[in-house]
Structure formats: C-alpha cells, structure tokens
Amino acid sequence: MDVLNLHHLRLFRAVARDSTLTGAARTLNLSQSALSSQIKTLEASLGHDLFERRGRGLALTEAGRIALDHAEAIFRTADDLTATLRNAGTGRKALRVGALATLSRNFQIGFLEPLIGRSDVEVVLRSGAQADLLRALEALSVDVVLTNLVPARDASSPYLVHSLSEQPVSLIGLPSAAGSAGRPLADLLADEPLILPTPESALRASFDALVEQMGIPAKIAAEADDMAMLRLLARAGAGIAVIPPIVVRDELSTGMLVELGRLEGIKEEFFAVTLHRRFPNPLVAELLQTFRNRGD
Structure with missing residues (x-):
C-alpha cells in the first residue's frame, strides 16, 4: 500500500476549493x-x-468528496497540534x-469573568455573523463561539453545542412608565409602543407567536x-423594549430603566459552540465548568 503523500x-484540497x-x-x-x-x-x-x-470546471466525485472530508480533518488536526505545542510551556495562555x-455584552462579560484580570491569560474577542464565526471555529482561528442561535447540525457536523443559560424576557422601560407596572400584560402589549428584536431572531419569533395567540396587534415603535441597540432605544424612551433583563442589568440596578412585566413562557437561550478537538484549549473547559457550577 502506498504511503499517503500529504x-x-x-494540493488536492486547493483544487477542490477552487474547482479549477x-x-x-x-x-x-x-x-x-x-x-x-x-493530482x-x-x-x-x-x-x-x-x-x-463539469463544463469549464472540476467537480468532486464521490471518492473526491470523501477524500476532501478526510483532508480537512487531517489539516485541522495538524494546525491544532502546531498551535497547541507552539504555546506549550509559555507563561501566558490565549483564549x-x-x-x-x-449577543448581549453583559452575557459575554459574565461568561468570561473568571479569566478577566488573570495575569497568565490573554482573552481575544472577535464578533461577527454566525456563519463567519463557525468558519473561524473550524479553521481553529477561535476556540469557542458564543451565540443565541443553535447552528444547523447533522451526523457529520463537527460542532459541540453547550447550553449555557436560559434568561427570562421582560418588558423594560423608563421610570416614567413605572405606573404601567402591574397592569395586565395584554393591556401593556396593546397600548404601549414596543421596541422589538428584528423578525429573524428566535426571540422575536416567540414574541410574535405570543401576541398572535393573545389576539393583540402590537404597536411597533422600533426594531x-x-x-x-435595543438597550439604547429603551434608554432613549423610544418605547418599551422586549428584552432579557441581563442586557440592561446595570440600568435596572441604577433605576435608569425599570422592569414593567415578565413575558412568561419566553426565554432567551445562550450557547457555547466548540469543536471535537484532539488538543482542546483547556481554558474553554475551565469556563464551561465554572458556568455550569454557577447554575448548580
């Protein structure tokens, strides 16, 4: 049997990616x-x-698709090994x-809190669209992705999805709206201008289902x-925001904003997405364990 030439x-992977x-x-x-x-x-x-x-280009055969899957796994492992061993023994570790x-900045800081201020750790934060972040995760450019959207998965998906937290969702407004606190939820939703997440979010889908079930035509002031931005719109008095209280935790503690009612049955879920890795970053496991312990 011939020894596989890496x-x-x-070179095969480069041709497969370019298709020419x-x-x-x-x-x-x-x-x-x-x-x-x-080749x-x-x-x-x-x-x-x-x-x-195929036309002017090249298409993978069935054997080619199998070979590409294995090639990607081989080179991910090689990159993982190089990155891990290059940093072995160094004084500072990077996450x-x-x-x-x-995603809520307060939630992100809460997740990273155990590492903040540690002299032996450097935290590198990158934000972006989910598809871009997942590509970076597969390329080992990031160690973990924080999101409130579960990535699409099948039997061949490399992702590990860790459920971190379920946060309640409330109606949040200025103190001048405090007189509305205690009013029936249906009256609040029907009478007050609302600041909502955009329709493609899971939170908005849950909210739309709720008001449709209640037969209430919501008055949308902003999306x-x-x-x-939802937090800033609430602070500016654009309306009453449908938002998890953790997003406006500081404003609630100082009285800048007030919680007018809780939307029972609606939750905002937060997840950490990682990969199956032979050499995982130990800081990820440390954070996940710390976060789980908080919920115990």
Missing part, C-alpha cells in the same frame, strides 16, 4: 501541468478518480472567543438586530 493531499486547475495553480504558484500531474499521482495512490470534468455581533 503534499499531494494539500488554473485558479488553484495560480494560488499555489505552480504550473497547471505540474499541479495536474501531482494524478494522488489519484493513482488512492485508486480512485477524485475529480470529474480566542468569537461572539455573535448581536433592531442588536441587543446593545
């Missing part, structure tokens, strides 16, 4: 003929064609965190896809 495998020999050869700074020859050598070694011609751009 150099050939890396010409583009991959340009990226790799190789001649197209040299690249084609090495043929890999195919001969594996005993299967990995590509088939790279990706967080959904719209935002960012928890920080």
Whole structure:
C-alpha cells in the first residue's frame, strides 16, 4: 500500500476549493501541468478518480468528496497540534472567543469573568455573523463561539453545542412608565409602543407567536438586530423594549430603566459552540465548568 503523500493531499484540497486547475495553480504558484500531474499521482495512490470534468470546471466525485472530508480533518488536526505545542510551556495562555455581533455584552462579560484580570491569560474577542464565526471555529482561528442561535447540525457536523443559560424576557422601560407596572400584560402589549428584536431572531419569533395567540396587534415603535441597540432605544424612551433583563442589568440596578412585566413562557437561550478537538484549549473547559457550577 502506498504511503499517503500529504503534499499531494494539500494540493488536492486547493483544487477542490477552487474547482479549477488554473485558479488553484495560480494560488499555489505552480504550473497547471505540474499541479495536474501531482493530482494524478494522488489519484493513482488512492485508486480512485477524485475529480470529474463539469463544463469549464472540476467537480468532486464521490471518492473526491470523501477524500476532501478526510483532508480537512487531517489539516485541522495538524494546525491544532502546531498551535497547541507552539504555546506549550509559555507563561501566558490565549483564549480566542468569537461572539455573535448581536449577543448581549453583559452575557459575554459574565461568561468570561473568571479569566478577566488573570495575569497568565490573554482573552481575544472577535464578533461577527454566525456563519463567519463557525468558519473561524473550524479553521481553529477561535476556540469557542458564543451565540443565541443553535447552528444547523447533522451526523457529520463537527460542532459541540453547550447550553449555557436560559434568561427570562421582560418588558423594560423608563421610570416614567413605572405606573404601567402591574397592569395586565395584554393591556401593556396593546397600548404601549414596543421596541422589538428584528423578525429573524428566535426571540422575536416567540414574541410574535405570543401576541398572535393573545389576539393583540402590537404597536411597533422600533426594531433592531442588536441587543446593545435595543438597550439604547429603551434608554432613549423610544418605547418599551422586549428584552432579557441581563442586557440592561446595570440600568435596572441604577433605576435608569425599570422592569414593567415578565413575558412568561419566553426565554432567551445562550450557547457555547466548540469543536471535537484532539488538543482542546483547556481554558474553554475551565469556563464551561465554572458556568455550569454557577447554575448548580
């Protein structure tokens, strides 16, 4: 049996990603003929064609798709090993965190609190769209992704989804609206202008289902896809915000905002997403365990 040539495998992955020999050869700074020859050598070694011609491009065969899955796993493991061992024995450890751009900052700080201020730890925070963060997770550019959206998964998905917390959702407004506290929920929802998450969020879907069930036409004053913006709109008096109290924890403690009512049956869930890794960052496990212990 031929020994698998990892150099050939890396070239194969480049062609598979580009779908053309010409583009991959340009990226790799190789001649197209040299690249084609090495792909043929890999195919001969594996005993299967990995590509088939489709129009002007190349498409993976079934064997090619299987080979690409294994190639990605091999190179993820290699990158993981390199990153882990390169930092072994160093005085400071790094934790790279990706967080959904719209996620509550208070929740993020609460999750990272055990590491904040530690002289042996550097925390690197990156925010963005979920798809971009998950790609960064698979590329080992981040160690964990914090989100309130469960990523799509199937039997081949590499993700581990850790449920961290369920937060209640309330109606939050200025102290001038304090006279509304204690009013029936249906009256509040029907009479007051509301600040809502945008329709694509899970929280908004739950809220829309609630008001439809109650037969209430909600008066929407503003919508935002960012928890920080919902908080600022509530502070500005744009209306009553439908928001987890943790997002406005500081404003509630100082009396800048008040909780007018709790939306029973609606929860905001928070998750940490990690990968199956041979060399996981131990700081991730430390944070997850600390967070679980808080709930005990």
